[in-house]
Amino acid sequence: MTDNINIQDIVKTENLVHKKSSVMTENTMHYCPGCGHGTTHQIVAEVIEEMGIQQDTIGITPVGCSVLMYNYLDIDMQEAAHGRAPALATAIKRLLPEKFVFTYQGDGDLAAIGTAETIHSCNRGENILIIFINNGIYGMTGGQMAPTTIEGMKSSTTPYGRDVKLMGNPLKMTDIVATLPGTYYVTRQSVHKPGNVRKTKKAIRKAFEYQKLNKGTCFIEIVSNCPSGWKMTPVESNEWMEQNMFPFYPLGDFKVPEE
Amino acid sequence: MKSNMEKELRLMKGNEAIAEAAIRAGTDAYFGYPITPQSEVLEYLTSEKPHERTGMVVLQAESEVAAINMVYGGAGCGKKVMTSSSSPGISLKQEGISYIAGAELPCLVINVVRGGPGLGTIQPSQSDYFQATKGGGHGDYKLIVLAPASVQEMADFVELAFDLAFKYRNPAMILSDGAIGQMMEKVWLKPQKERSKESPSWATTGKTPDRERNIITSLDLDPNRQEQFNIKLQKKYHEIQEKEVRYEKFQCDDAEYLLVAYGTSSRVSQKAIQMARDEGIKVGLLRPITLFPFPKKEINELANQVKGILSVEMSAGQMVEDVRLAVNGKVPVEHFGRMGGIVPTAEEVVENLKTKIIGG
Incomplete structure (x- = not known):
């Protein structure tokens, strides 16, 4: 397929919808076509660029598809063990309180193996930003059931769909962390449409602004897709996400500071 | 409060000596979780208000797993960071220790050993020798392991362990036991050292325009590069074997x-x-x-x-x-x-x- 596409035919001024952020590196992304990680990386980079905090930002990558995020963002980054990003972030922020610290984690990382670190960092009110990509699946290991896999959803370990009687219920981490006193701003967004991208970018910007004011943990869930893991085309996956994921994981703010 | 600017003779438990020596060595952070027979380390540190004495960060984590990963994060910033625990807790830390070794970061881990296996006993033992000296977690790595035999050495080895850890960018362990942790002896404490304001060139402290971004990771998916990295690690351990025997x-x-x-x-x-x-x-x-x-x-x-x-x-x-x-x-x-x-x-x-x- 790729042999038939000449990249130069696509990369033309009239086709460009936005400029590559100066906080992005030149490395080619490894993400599958249609995956939400690339868009999310781009808007994180844009916010860092627009706030002029490239020198002051330290990111922590998870284990999962986005483990290599450090190849794409031109900032200092640390790669955590599976689920432990909030523990690293806790130490980094406490040792370098003037820096902006964020974690970037998938659903398996944040809501299964790293549940304790997530809950306790949020409960302590660590002054960090947690970006939580929820695509309901373990993408990197080949599409197994995640803690967020919705009822009936097929995965490589729920080949007949998630049976909640047998496999338990999907976990709504964002709802949980919003109840904790340490969180300051908790929201659930998506990046599947330009309008949603803009909203999510605004949320990331807000979270970094709150971090400057030492307000506590900011938590942004991004409901996303996994075309390869879901075995769908990018368009199908976004439609499926809207029809099936959004009813269970409705977009919107969970905890908004009183202005 | 005493000035701590001069050396001082005190009667202390081994665990307390570690904690006081850590403050005086200019340690930047301690992350721990209670477990017998070493809980006095965390208790002593919190009672001493090290954030007031030196600005040292002390945090009781939600688990030993979280504590060692806090150490990982802090070590990646080039800071002098440490944790302590006892045998079952050290087992929990092994994944993090392997990552720290794989990312070539300096840190100090203290094991006040108790008898095992499993929950075992809270009485002293030396049954974690294999775990400490042969790696402990996954992968081909080694820790620098110091074995104190007195409360004085509990205190002295904190600074020595940090020096060696930073010299070789490698985690160091003090392998003690419940007897030395709990017993009281007189101990000479060194004068207070200032916490370092310098950061190593590899530390994640925020990318400045004069350098490339710093990445702390133990991942390399290319097996050829991963093998070269392992060869480099083995050379380091060989150098440690040649130069650091005590x-x-x-x-x-x-x-x-x-x-x-x-x-x-x-x-x-x-x-x-x-x-x-x-x-x-x-x-x-x-x-x-x-x-x-x-x-x-x-x-x-x-x-x-x-x-x-x-x-x-x-x-x-x-x-x-x-x-x-x-x-x-x-x-x-x-x-x-x-x-x-x-x-x-x-x-x-x-x-x-x-x-x-x-x-x-």
Whole structure:
């Protein structure tokens, strides 16, 4: 397929919808076509660029598809063990309180193996930003059931769909962390449409602004897709996400500071 | 509050000495989780308000797993960070320690060993020797392991461990035990050192325009590069083996028999040597201070002089394997140990020296 596409035919001024952020590196992304990680990386980079905090930002990558995020963002980054990003972030922020610290984690990382670190960092009110990509699946290991896999959803370990009687219920981490006193701003967004991208970018910007004011943990869930893991085309996956994921994981703010 | 600007003599528990020495060494952060018999480290630190004394961060984590990963994060920032625990908690930390070794970061991990396996007992033991010296977690890596035998060494080894950890960008461990952690002795404390304001060039402190971004990771999916990295690690361990061996000899000059023991066992062995010499048995002690790097050469040389060697450990016989490798068959090497939280008596050591080594 790729042999038939000449990249130069696509990369033309009239086709460009936005400029590559100066906080992005030149490395080619490894993400599958249609995956939400690339868009999310781009808007994180844009916010860092627009706030002029490239020198002051330290990111922590998870284990999962986005483990290599450090190849794409031109900032200092640390790669955590599976689920432990909030523990690293806790130490980094406490040792370098003037820096902006964020974690970037998938659903398996944040809501299964790293549940304790997530809950306790949020409960302590660590002054960090947690970006939580929820695509309901373990993408990197080949599409197994995640803690967020919705009822009936097929995965490589729920080949007949998630049976909640047998496999338990999907976990709504964002709802949980919003109840904790340490969180300051908790929201659930998506990046599947330009309008949603803009909203999510605004949320990331807000979270970094709150971090400057030492307000506590900011938590942004991004409901996303996994075309390869879901075995769908990018368009199908976004439609499926809207029809099936959004009813269970409705977009919107969970905890908004009183202005 | 005292000024801490001068050295000071105090009567302290081993665990407290570690904590006070950590503050005075200019440690940037401690992350821990309570477990007997080392909870005094965290208790002492929180009572001392180190954030007021030096700005040191002290945090009780939600688990040993979180604590070691906090250490990982802090170490990645180039800071002097440490954690302490006891055997079951150290097992939980192994994944994090492997990542720290794989990312080539300096840090200090203290294990105040208790008897195992499992929940075991809260009494002192030396049954974590294999775990400490052979890696412990996954992958081909080694820790720099220091074995204190007194409260004074508990204090002194904090700074030494940090120095070695930073020199080699490698995690260091103080392998103590419940006896040394809990017992009180007089200890000379060093004057307060200032916390370093410098950051190593590799640390994630925010990418400035004058340098490339710093990435702390243990991941390389390319097997060729990963192998090259492993070769580099092995070279580092070889260099540590060549340059950093530390040990103490006790009455070895005329020794016909040798005890090898570290930590609490070495104290019991010293007493046993006095008793044996009263009976006319010429026996000496080699006390490894570094367990990795192990004093192989020194033990091998002593094997030319003595007729037999007894490794005395509070375990089923772990260090004895390294002693045998060092001796390489020159003379008989046997093990004597007590397990499960029992400290051997000097009488038992003499008895076992006679039956297992001297014979008859």
